[in-house]
Amino acid sequence: MNGTLKSPTLVVLAADAIRKKILAAELEPGDRLLEERLTDELGISRPPLREALQVLESEGLLYSLPRRGRFVSTLDEQDVYEILTLRSALERLAFEVGIPVQDPALLEPARSALETMRQCVRDQDRGALVQAGYVFHSSLxxxxxxxxxxxxxxxxxxxxxxxxxxxxxxxxxxxxxxDEHIERHQRLFDLVASGDAQAALAELAVHGERSFQEVPPGTSNKAQDNK
Known part of the structure; x- marks a missing residue:
């Protein structure tokens, strides 16, 4: 085995580009993916595009209907409830067990993810920002x-x-x-790093308090309507 690094394949690059479109809400829940449009946008042929779509379907980001094509997956109210309550419980348990942090090196991946989030904001790359946000939380x-x-x-x-x-x-x-989004994550990180478990848990409790589940009354939100 040699040490030659291989460039990402067209399939990997196409899957990542489409994944970012979904996470940036450029493709919304229920939207149908048009292969001809995507091949033009991504500059690839249909075979690698179809492989990329299969990857995203295996991840659960897409679903297919016979003779109709592939669509962006939707989440119903029960799905959302289960996902958000599970996330909250897992993160709370990690904080209860892990704070104060015994090895400062354990915080470095989250610190690095936070810097990546800042760069995503500078680049206005919302899809990559969501991915970096996941890395931040999973690192914690x-x-x-x-x-x-x-x-x-x-x-x-x-x-x-x-x-x-x-x-x-x-x-x-x-x-x-x-910018406020980044600062909210910075506060959470700082409290975890401080070793104050109760303060970090209190901040975690309100960290995701406002979400697409509770948009202001009288407003229209396509993402909310597609729950």
């Missing part, structure tokens, strides 16, 4: 040094990403700009 799970806890969190990655994407859209539209 590691402070507990609890393998099974991490595995359960990782096993729900794609559904968590979808919920985080829709939360970002709702928050940016109604509650906070992207």
């Amino acid at each position: 799970m590691r402070i507990a040094r609890h393998r099974r806890l991490e595995e359960i969190y990782a096993g729900n990655q794609q559904q968590l990403l979808v919920c985080m994407s829709r939360n970002l859209l709702a928050r940016e539209r109604f509650y906070e700009d992207l």
Whole structure:
């Protein structure tokens, strides 16, 4: 085996580009994916595009209907309730077990993800921002040094990403700009790093308080309507 690094394949690049479109809400729940349009936008032929779509379908981001094509997956109210309550419980347990953090090196992946989030805001790349936000939160799970806890969190990655994407859209539209979004994550990180478990848990409790589930009354939100 040599040490030659291989460039990402067209399939990987296409899947990542479409994944970011979904997470940035450029493709919304229920939208049909048009292959001809995507081949033009991505500059690839249909075979690698179809492979990329199969990858995203295996992840649960897309679903297919016979003779109708592929669509962006939707989440119903029960799905959202289960995903968000599971996420809350897992993160709370990680904080209860892992704070104060015994090894400062455990915080470095979350610190790095936070810097990536800042760069995504500078680039106005919302799809990549959602992905970096997931990395931030999943990195904080590691402070507990609890393998099974991490595995359960990782096993729900794609559904968590979808919920985080829709939360970002709702928050940016109604509650906070992207700079405030970053500062909210910085506060959470700082409290975890401080070793004050009760303060970190209190901040975690309100961290995701406002979401696409509770947009202001009388407003229209396509993401909310598609729950």
